[in-house]
Amino acid sequence: MRIGYSVETVRAAERALMARLPEGALMQRAAAGLAAACADLLGRVYGRRVVLLVGSGDNGGDALYAGARLARRGAGVAAVLLAPDRAHPGGLAALRRAGGSVVRTGAAEAAIDRADLVVDGIVGIGGKGGLRPEAAPLAERAARSRAAVVAVDLPSGVEADSGEVLGEAVRADLTVTFGTYKPGLLIDPAREHAGTVRLVDIGLGPELPDEPELEVLQHTDVAGLLPLPTAESDKYRRGVVGVAAGSARYPGAAVLAVAGALRGGAGAVRYVGPARREVIARFPETLVSDQGPRKAGRVQAWVVGPGAGDDAATVAEVLETDVPVLIDADGLRLADRDAVRARTAPTLMTPHAGEAAALLGTTREEVEGSRLSSVRELAARYRATVLLKGSTTLVADPDGGPVRVNPTGTPWLATAGSGDVLSGLAGSLLAAGLTARDAGSVAAYLHGLAGRLAARGAPVGAHEVAEAVPEAWRDVRGRTGE
Template identity: 55%
Template sequence: MRSAHTVEQVRAAEAELMARLPEGTLMQRAATGLAVAISNFLGRTYGARVVLLIGSGDNGGDALYAGARLARRGAQVTAVLLSDKAHEGGLEALRAAGGRAGALGDVGAAISPDDIRTADVVVDGIVGIGGRPGLRPEALAAVQLAERHGVPIVAVDTPSGVDVDTGETPEPHVNAALTVTFGTQKICHFIDPAATACGPVHLVDIGLALPPAEVDSLQAGDIRHLYPVPHGESDKYSRGVLGLMVGSTQYPGAAVIATAGALGGPVGMVRYVGPDAVADAVRAAHPEIVSGNGRVQAWAIGSGLGDELDIPRIRELLDAEEPVVLDADGLKALDDTGDHVDVLVTPHAGELARLLDVDRATVEAERLKHARLAAERFDVTVLLKGATTVIAAPDGEVRVSGNATPWLATAGAGDVLAGLCGSLLAGGLSPLDAGSVGAYLHGAAANLASFSGPITAMSVAAALPEATRYLLRD
């Protein structure tokens, strides 16, 4: 599991550790890890042209000490000072190692915009994790100069200008080719849009003792542990029966696709409940399904219901004892009354915006905030689909899944996910675990399917067994 902590949690852990260590030890650990990461990123050190953008915070000190290490190994290191209060010890170390430091246009230090234009890498040591979103004009100008000339930026801890604790990017910010962070990952590393601005994130262990995280990202081992694998005494009923109320005469394909997603999960049987003509189409594609009412262990409801949406019936099922995945048109039946703790909703940003009566752009800009808000308001687990999927439980627990390929942005992919998550619910997982496992396997299957290029929803569903096989054999 990868965990992301808040700024407050990190600050407290750093203070506790610094009280037990000689002064400056923590910064030296960070600087060593940063220097190694920059060397690995460049593929060399000797002769590399490295420019450090230095603000007044401690991450400017990290960058300066890392620059000194690189300079001692033969790099040409230039520090562009964006504040009058750069870290004194770091500046002294850099100059002693042969590096240059000064403000842009500093004739005495021979610092000019050409240093940035011709650099092999620019290191963002402008603002630390305690900084507010946005960049000051002089910092923004330096960052934009690097971007215009295609110079990659390595961010120290977090890209300067993003909101560290929310993943929001309301102001201009750094877009990093690599982020090197210390002690633990921060929420902005997991949550878009800031996660995209981070690029790949490299974690340097500096010895922090941290409390439980605010946000977690389950990895393959965690997903393997949760996946409901059948045992020797299993039968189709003990493995779970999923009821599917999806598709319509208007959108029969949604029923076929959602069924494919469900059958790609651990469920023992799928029971389709819907129009006869649609049931015929589902049976033609998936002859193992049964149709008509009967006992189920969970429901997946909503994909492609269109004009045949039966809100009273759906609300009746939401209030029953079986857990429910609610997707697409089915979300129109959700209200903020009653006990919905066994309900997993799977909206995209536009659908969540309609539920909360806000603009879609607002949800996309503040994904974590609105996923949590909906989970609390409707007492459900919210799986907010996107490049990084946010799964928020009503008790405040949050997980993130970010392993999907952009090829997954294709019609019907959400129907596959709804069916898969329903299958996992029927297999006995909680809504939070079903959403977490479903999002991970959905992304893994899409990656397998996309090896040869563009994919369809049905090719993602077809890849689910192979993705599960890879997961369980490791």
């Protein structure tokens, strides 16, 4: 599992570690890791041209010391000092001793044009509000140049704690971060500025608290959460998920939600709604009913809302049950907030940015620009676990704790019906006994991986994503049998 911590937490851990180390040792560790990453990216160091964009903080010092190491290996290293009077004196002296030079700001753009590598050491993780006017043109020039751009700890101009981008920011090909991941490296829109992220261990781990701000599941974590049948399992012990979805206008939403549910680990799927004929024609193993949720039979979880149109009565009926409920799509619009807040069984809401904006009374652009604060606010407001879909899918619990970030998504999943498959998949995991947080996280992981496997670089339909879920499941478990 990858984890991320806030700036305040990282700063506190750094202070605690530095108190036990010789002066400057922590910066030297960071510089050594940065220089090694730059050398790997360059392939051959000798004779290469490197430009350092150096601000006044510790990131500038890291860049200068790393530049000195590259210069000693034969690179031509030039530093552009954006705050000459406040550049790190030790790092600057080391660079000059190693044969590096300082370039006047007026000549910086020409130096960038000739460079093989540009190192962004402009602003550290405490920077706010985008790049300053004197730095923004240099970042833009680097982005347009042939040079690879390496960011020190975090691309300058992005918000470390939130993943927001509130102004001009560096776009890196590689970000070398120290000690731990920061939220801005994991959450869009900042994440897309970071490029590939390389974590350098500087000994910070023992100083960090047990509970991080963010968690990113990996294959091993997901494999440990997957519900697996035992010798004593039957379809009821494995869990039964109810799906209340679809309408005369949107029968396909019901079919796709059932498709996801059938592949999510539960033993059986019960369907109620007006798309019974379409569902049973596509999936004859589904248990269908025309009596509504109360008379559909026993279930361990409900999925309600995909393609439901204006069927508020069914949504309300499902919310009154005492089993876990997933609310998606039209269900989010139709659900009474007080009814959701009053529930004692787990509730998982799965909005995309537009739906989240409507629930929060804001705009889609604001949600997409501040995903982390939006998912936390929505979870707190509805007292529900919230899975916020998008280029970065986030899962937040109402009582706080680490927010889960899904790493497996692909832009090919931006296709009609994909969210219906995700809802069915997550609902099935709820019925199989996972918590709302784990069900949402595992479903997002499998769904994203299935999207990649189904697409393989080409357009893909939602039904193909559903069909690829078993392959994703096997990929996570690292086996093809059993």
